[in-house]
Amino acid sequence: MPYSKLIQSGNYAELYQYEKEPQPKRLRTVFTQRKKEELTIDQSLQKRLDNVVRARRNFFRLIHTNLKSHDKPIFITLTTVNEKSVVTAYTYLTEFITRLRKMYGAEFRYIAVPEYQKRGTVHFHCIFWGLPIIDIFQEIPWSAWLKIKPKVHERFLAFCNEHNYDSTTARGTRHFQHQWARGFLDCVPTDGSPKLATYMAKYMFKTMSDRRLYQSKSYVCGRNTLRPVSTKISPFDDLINLIVGDEPPVKVTKYQSYLGECTYSVYDDSQVTKTKNGN
Secondary structure, three states, X not given: OXXXXXXXXXXXXXXXXXXXXXXXXXHHHHHHHHHHHOOOHHHHHHHHHHHHHHHXXXXXXXXXXXXXXXXXXXXXXXXXXXXXXXXXXXHHHHHHHHHHHHHHOOOOEEEEEEEEOOOOOEEEEEEEEOOOHHHHHOOOOHXXXXXXXXXXXXXXXXXXXXXXXXXXXXXXXXXXXHHHXXXXXXXXXXXXXXXXHHHHHHHXXXXXXOHHHOOOOOOEEOXXXXXXXXXXXXXXXXXXXXXXXXXXXXXXXXXXXXOEEEEEEEEEHHHHHHHHHXX
8 A cells, every 4th residue: 555544542553554645735735725615515514524523533542542541540520500601611620620730730631521411501521540549439428339320339349449448438528529619520430441432432522513512622631631643654564563563453444535445444452452361
């Protein structure tokens, strides 16, 4: 293949192999501007849909890249009481992050996605890495964990066993809740599963499709959040073999693009590791 592109997102690698080389940047810019003037209404709507799909795919890669770290993230839902303005809600979120920075320093990472509830108020779905384990454990009292859904309850017990905590001693000091102070906060430990990327990408896609969130950010993340790495070299078969190894891809599809036929291959180290361990 004359042109290839590799995107590395943690344990997740995507390889695009095209038939043709892309045009020089100057020619491609002129071509794009001329086509933009000739777009019909249907073409404009299709272009917007393509942009949403592309943004969702990039967001999925962002989550996957951060899931590779050793710290298992926690899932936090921040709910406002009566706030219906997404601009004001983002201000509340910034204040919450600033308070956490003052308490724990600037080392932790986060990604947050807004969503409108059925009652019309804004809340955020957030993933945090690097917050103190003891404060996560003490966020919700044991009596409250007994009333939560069985799957979430089991996840909390697994979290306690992993860190040698006695689950019945969770006092519920609510440090995170006190720092939020704009409504309700739910904190749930996770196992760092790649399914979190799909789960968060679903909410991000929903956000971009909501007219009430038009021209507002579909998600925010910290400056120290890890980013996926994209490599474009033509050709670089030796480099590809060095990165993805001899393991076969978990998914291969072919489709037509403006550079001719494209072969899209997905490599997932987490799936390979599970197979080797016999799980």
